[in-house]
Amino acid sequence: MDELVLHLVKLVVALLLLLHHAALPVAAAAHGHKTAVLESQPALPAGMRFLVSAAASSPASPASGSSPPAAPVSTCLYTVITETGNKLGAGTDAKVSVKFYNKSGDAVTFQDLENGADDNFERGSTDTFEALEGPCVSGICRMWLTHDNTGIFPAWYVQSVKVSQGRAMKTFRVMQWVSRHNSDDFASLLMSECDYFSP
Structure with a gap:
């Protein structure tokens, strides 16, 4: 005891x-x-x-009047493939950008396409730009293709532009020149295959 x-x-x-x-x-x-x-x-x-x-302390309540945290924006990876025509002077040294839309007006933009190659957009060439990140846009049906009109021969004859995201792929058969005579202007081309478009 x-x-x-x-x-x-x-x-x-x-x-x-x-x-x-x-x-x-x-x-x-x-x-x-x-x-x-x-x-x-x-x-x-x-x-x-x-x-x-x-036990873990509970997170402090947000201060009154403060806005709730913004919902994360979903992003997707895209591949853009440009095909330059095989015409005399078809290639360009200008900086090329492209914007894709769906019929609801949702858009994704890729500025100054670059893939590390020495010379993109040469006559008769196909250039691939992979792992381009941007907001997810499904049902792409409209394209605004531009270049900054720089270089000795900036005019560009575009055969086609393809854009893919996941398994979805859209091909724009351009088959025309994208050029401007005034060196201060951007050269642009707008193509739309949307049934209707609501920007």
Whole structure:
């Protein structure tokens, strides 16, 4: 019986020491659900360990009047393939950009197409621009193709432009020149195959 009382006294002392030393680990754990292991060798019976767990603090409520966080915008990866015609002077050194729309007016734009090749948009060439990131636009049916009209011979004869996103692919059969006589202007071409268009 005396032995049981002695163990109970040791246990009470150990709990008191535990409460005394627990403030620091609990405060540290208050930022996330972590478990701190406390050991006090002189006061605890051999082999006895105590675990103190602090639950994660709940996030603070947003301040009144503040707007809720914006929903993430979904993005997709596109591939654009341009085919330059095989006519005399068909290639261009100008910077080419393209914008694609669907019939609802949703659009994705790719500025200054570049794929690391030494010379894109040369006569008779097919150039592929992969992993272009932009907002997801399904049902593409309209294209605005432009270049900045720079270079010695900026006029560009475009055979076709293809755009794909996932399994969906759209081909615009251009087969015409994209050019401007005034070097200060952009050269542009608008093609639409939409049943209707609502910008």
